[in-house]
Amino acid sequence: MTDLLSIQPLTAEAFAPFGEVIEADPSTMRLINGGTTERFHSLFAPEAAGEGGHVIASIFRGQPRSFPYEIGMMERHPFGSQSFSPLSGRSFLVAVSPDEGGRPGRPEVFLARPDQGVNYRRNVWHHPLMAIGAVSDFLVVDRDGPGNNLEEHFFATPYRILEPHL
Numbered sequence: 001m002t003d004l005l006s007i008q009p010l011t012a013e014a015f016a017p018f019g020e021v022i023e024a025d026p027s028t029m030r031l032i033n034g035g036t037t038e039r040f041h042s043l044f045a046p047e048a049a050g051e052g053g054h055v056i057a058s059i060f061r062g063q064p065r066s067f068p069y070e071i072g073m074m075e076r077h078p079f080g081s082q083s084f085s086p087l088s089g090r091s092f093l094v095a096v097s098p099d100e101g102g103r104p105g106r107p108e109v110f111l112a113r114p115d116q117g118v119n120y121r122r123n124v125w126h127h128p129l130m131a132i133g134a135v136s137d138f139l140v141v142d143r144d145g146p147g148n149n150l151e152e153h154f155f156a157t158p159y160r161i162l163e164p165h166l
């Protein structure tokens with residue numbers, strides 16, 4: 001029997017325990033380039049810990065998930081943060097969990113608008129990329145370098161999510 005999870009809109013406040021929402025927040029805006037450009041400044045700071053750790057940028061091309069979708073596992077990156085910014089103009093799903101004694105607790109699921117990204121802070125439990133609707137590209141800023149930067153946990157009983165209404 002799987003446990004059904006609700007999906008909530010992604011907001012900076014709700015996501016704050018897990019990281020930052022990457023969006024054009026007016027409170028961060030500075031006019032630059034002679035007033036021709038709005039700079040939404042310092043939305044998050046990438047983390048890259050450990051000897052030889054460094055920040056890199058990549059593109060992830062995600063296949064859309066089919067629904068109902070089972071969230072059977074979560075992962076985290078002990079040495080660095082990881083951000084996802086959509087490049088294809090589509091929403092995507094974000095699932096994160098609090099840490100409960102070294103294991104992920106019940107996931108919280110968010111629907112990101114096409115103009116929102118997320119940064120998972122270092123060592124925050126999250127589900128791997130969940131693109132929806134069509135193949136979608138994301139700019140990913142995370143940590144490369146020596147050491148195992150991936151910890152996975154598989155739930156005894158998977159959780160389930162239904163297709164979000166876009």
Ligand SMILES: NC(=O)N[C@@H](O)C(=O)O
Nearest residue numbers: 075082126127128129150
């Ligand atoms: N494995 C990998 O680089 N991707 C995951 O970390 C993910 O969160 O999608």
Ligand code: NI
Nearest residue numbers: 075077082128
């Ligand atoms: Ni990850």
